[in-house]
Amino acid sequence: MSRYRLGPSRGQEEILLRHCADARYVWNLCVEQESWWRPGRGKMPGFAERCRQLTEARAGNPWLAEGSVIVQQQAVRDHAQAMANFFAGTHLCPRWRKVGRDEGFRIVHLKQRDVRRLNRRRGEVKIPKAGWVRFRWSRAVPGNAKSFRVTRDRAGRWHIAFAAIPVPVDGPGTGEAVGIDRGIAVSGALSTGEMLRVPGLTAAEAARLLRLQRILARARRGSGRRRKVKQAAGRLKAREADRRKDWCEKTSTDIARRFDVIRVEDLSIKSMTRSARGTISAPGRNVAAKAALNRGISRSGWGLLARRLEDKAPGRVERVNPAFSSQRCSACGHVASESRESQALFRCVACAYTENADVNAAKNIAAGHAVTARGGLGVARPVNREPQPAPPA
Numbered sequence: 572m573s574r575y576r577l578g579p580s581r582g583q584e585e586i587l588l589r590h591c592a593d594a595r596y597v598w599n600l601c602v603e604q605e606s607w608w609r610p611g612r613g614k615m616p617g618f619a620e621r622c623r624q625l626t627e628a629r630a631g632n633p634w635l636a637e638g639s640v641i642v643q644q645q646a647v648r649d650h651a652q653a654m655a656n657f658f659a660g661t662h663l664c665p666r667w668r669k670v671g672r673d674e675g676f677r678i679v680h681l682k683q684r685d686v687r688r689l690n691r692r693r694g695e696v697k698i699p700k701a702g703w704v705r706f707r708w709s710r711a712v713p714g715n716a717k718s719f720r721v722t723r724d725r726a727g728r729w730h731i732a733f734a735a736i737p738v739p740v741d742g743p744g745t746g747e748a749v750g751i752d753r754g755i756a757v758s759g760a761l762s763t764g765e766m767l768r769v770p771g772l773t774a775a776e777a778a779r780l781l782r783l784q785r786i787l788a789r790a791r792r793g794s795g796r797r798r799k800v801k802q803a804a805g806r807l808k809a810r811e812a813d814r815r816k817d818w819c820e821k822t823s824t825d826i827a828r829r830f831d832v833i834r835v836e837d838l839s840i841k842s843m844t845r846s847a848r849g850t851i852s853a854p855g856r857n858v859a860a861k862a863a864l865n866r867g868i869s870r871s872g873w874g875l876l877a878r879r880l881e882d883k884a885p886g887r888v889e890r891v892n893p894a895f896s897s898q899r900c901s902a903c904g905h906v907a908s909e910s911r912e913s914q915a916l917f918r919c920v921a922c923a924y925t926e927n928a929d930v931n932a933a934k935n936i937a938a939g940h941a942v943t944a945r946g947g948l949g950v951a952r953p954v955n956r957e958p959q960p961a962p963p964a
Contacts, residue, residue: 573710573712573713574731575707575708575709575712575730575732575733576706576707576709576728576730577706577707577729577730578704578705578706578707579701579705579729583698583701584729586698586701587701587721588674590638590698590699590700590701590721591674591675591723593635593639593646594645594646594675595646595670596635597646597647598646598649598665598668599667599668601621601650601665602665602667605654621651622644625640625643639700641678641679641680642678645676645678645679646676650665671725672725674722674723674724675720675721675723676721677718678698678718678719678720678721681717681719681733683714686712690708692707692708693706694712696719696731698721706731715735717734718734719734720734724809725802725809726802726805726806726808727806728809740824740883740884742827742828742831742884743828743829743830744831745831746831748762748830748832748833748937749761749826749829749830749933749937750762750933750934750936750938751833751876751936752836752896752897752929752930752932752933752936753836753838753871753873754871754929755867755868755871756914757929758872758876759822760933761826762936762937764930769818769819769870769871771811771814771815772810776810779807780804787800787804815872815875819872819876822876823876823879823880826880826884827883827887831887832889833884833887833888833889834888834890834891834939835889836890836891836896836936840868840873840874843868844865846861846862846865847862891936891939896935896936897928897932899935900931901924901926901931903919903924905920913928915927915929917931917932
């Protein structure tokens with residue numbers, strides 16, 4: 572995806588908001604239809620059948636027929652793709668979309684004449700019923716793009732993303748491998764000794780966000796004050812997300828250009844960020860501390876960095892089992908929890924090798940070492956097991 576900042580006029584913004592409302596309405600209809608399914612009721616209608624149902628709904632509801640049929644049909648297709656991802660086990664079940672949180676729509680059958688450049692900084696794209704809408708020409712628009720998606724974030728900013736397969740980043744051809752250890756204090760530690768940190772909000776911005784969140788908690792729902800405070804807080808959160816995405820893009824491009832083999836930990840971030848609240852009958856412990864840890868993991872951009880590396884360096888990214896990588900000495904291979912003296916210091920109890928703990932773990936990841944509790948490799952089963960009785964003849 573190549574994303575650009577969109578700058579619609581006041582009248583065009585009203586049309587774009589109408590497209591977002593239509594897409595959200597059709598999406599929620601599909602979600603409601605799926606919620607009525609029960610075992611034994613047969614197969615749910617597919618994309619073609621739902622498009623026929625949409626045609627009937629447009630014929631019976633003039634307000635729906637006033638909207639763009641392309642926007643509404645693509646909302647049906649988006650839901651069909653979301654259900655396919657859910658059954659494949661890669662995504663969660665599609666949920667309801669809310670006003671102000673999931674604003675966007677997709678346009679297909681994009682032609683080259685629908686995008687034109689005005690000057691060095693501005694371009695225009697043709698959007699159904701809105702006409703020519705200007706956007707910031709920050710880089711060349713992909714010539715092979717066949718569709719685009721228009722979105723509006725919580726800060727009220729409009730963006731357009733042209734769908735195109737990006738060109739992979741070529742490696743140096745030296746065969747050099749690098750390991751990346753992801754953490755909270757240090758977002759990414761490379762086996763070369765480099766420490767990478769995600770830029771977040773400044774101290775003043777974080778204090779202002781906290782103050783806005785407290786005001787938001789006291790504001791009355793539906794009031795103009797609550798809307799203004801919510802938008803101000805959304806701008807700060809969007810600024811933090813933009814900095815994180817920019818860091819991930821630049822860092823992943825730099826790593827893909829410098830190394831031929833990139834090894835990262837095979838982490839289940841979804842499981843690591845699961846809440847510790849528990850249930851009413853069995854409440855969890857240290858819930859506040861676990862919530863702070865979850866926020867730290869989310870702010871570090873672990874998943875986005877690994878995903879962008881796989882996109883830019885296809886076939887050159889390997890996921891390594893992270894078991895005991897922080898307790899293994901990268902010099903002699905000895906595994907002991909006592910070697911990890913602190914969060915930042917690693918001193919091997921066997922050979923006295925001293926190194927930053929994150930860099931030591933990154934070196935183990937770069938070597939592809941995955942140690943199990945028995946001391947063997949994670950890929951091949953360990954051989955230092957007790958003798959087992961022979962099976963009966």
